[in-house]
Amino acid sequence: MNLQERMQAVEERIAAAAERSGRQREDISVIAVTKYVSLAAAEEALLLGLEHLGENRWQHAEQKWRALSGDEERQGKKPVWHFIGSLQTNKVKEVVGRFRYIHSLDRLSLAEAIHKQASRLGIVVPCFIQVNVSGESSKHGMNPEDVHEFIQCLGDYPAVKPIGLMTMAPFESEPEQTREVFRSLRRLRDEIAVRHGEGCGIRHLSMGMSNDFEIAIEEGATWIRLGTILMGKEEE
Numbered sequence: 112m113n114l115q116e117r118m119q120a121v122e123e124r125i126a127a128a129a130e131r132s133g134r135q136r137e138d139i140s141v142i143a144v145t146k147y148v149s150l151a152a153a154e155e156a157l158l159l160g161l162e163h164l165g166e167n168r169w170q171h172a173e174q175k176w177r178a179l180s181g182d183e184e185r186q187g188k189k190p191v192w193h194f195i196g197s198l199q200t201n202k203v204k205e206v207v208g209r210f211r212y213i214h215s216l217d218r219l220s221l222a223e224a225i226h227k228q229a230s231r232l233g234i235v236v237p238c239f240i241q242v243n244v245s246g247e248s249s250k251h252g253m254n255p256e257d258v259h260e261f262i263q264c265l266g267d268y269p270a271v272k273p274i275g276l277m278t279m280a281p282f283e284s285e286p287e288q289t290r291e292v293f294r295s296l297r298r299l300r301d302e303i304a305v306r307h308g309e310g311c312g313i314r315h316l317s318m319g320m321s322n323d324f325e326i327a328i329e330e331g332a333t334w335i336r337l338g339t340i341l342m343g344k345e346e347e
């Protein structure tokens with residue numbers, strides 16, 4: 112399958128999952144994760160209308176970012192970049208200002224670093240708080256029970272704007288087994304709205320990858336992050 116055919120196949124599955132769960136297709140946005148593919152493939156995705164591109168490391172993203180976003184003279188549409196990988200504090204300077212969204216806010220020291228850099232640039236960075244719902248030690252993210260206090264502390268860093276929660280489910284050969292993880296993240300979001308008020312703005316759910324995006328949609332995902340199934344995987 113070429114990219115256009117993969118897009119079509121994925122689109123049908125997204126629409127069906129939305130329909131099954133009584134949701135509107137427009138309430139679900141796709142991030143094309145380009146970390147396994149070349150600049151040419153990322154550029155093709157953009158040309159075919161995939162506007163949101165995701166990368167998990169600045170070192171891997173840099174060449175694509177510079178080619179697609181660095182050159183002011185470049186004709187055509189520019190991507191909206193999402194930083195989806197765990198973010199080291201010393202990489203914040205590279206990421207803030209280049210990526211519109213950060214999906215991996217998981218500690219106060221990172222919020223402080225993002226706030227400082229964003230303030231210097233005069234911008235506000237929409238962020239997802241990454242939560243380790245499954246409790247797997249290999250997964251990044253905060254414990255669910257620490258999120259409420261964390262949100263309160265974020266008040267000290269107004270250039271960091273929390274807009275949602277993000278999680279990664281463990282890989283399961285039977286994707287149905289991830290449902291409880293996604294459901295817990297949705298419940299946590301709903302609890303936040305009650306405790307902190309709808310006004311706190313945390314309403315998005317960034318969850319679902321190639322293996323489990325349909326379950327994530329059924330459980331309320333508003334952003335799904337698709338690498339392999341959409342972009343394919345190129346040999347190194």
Ligand SMILES: *Cc1c(COP(=O)(O)O)cnc(C)c1O
Nearest residue numbers: 144167195320321336337338339
């Ligand atoms: C790589 C990656 C994805 C996409 O993975 P696929 O399984 O290839 O769809 C999504 N989210 C994060 C955080 C990633 O690092």
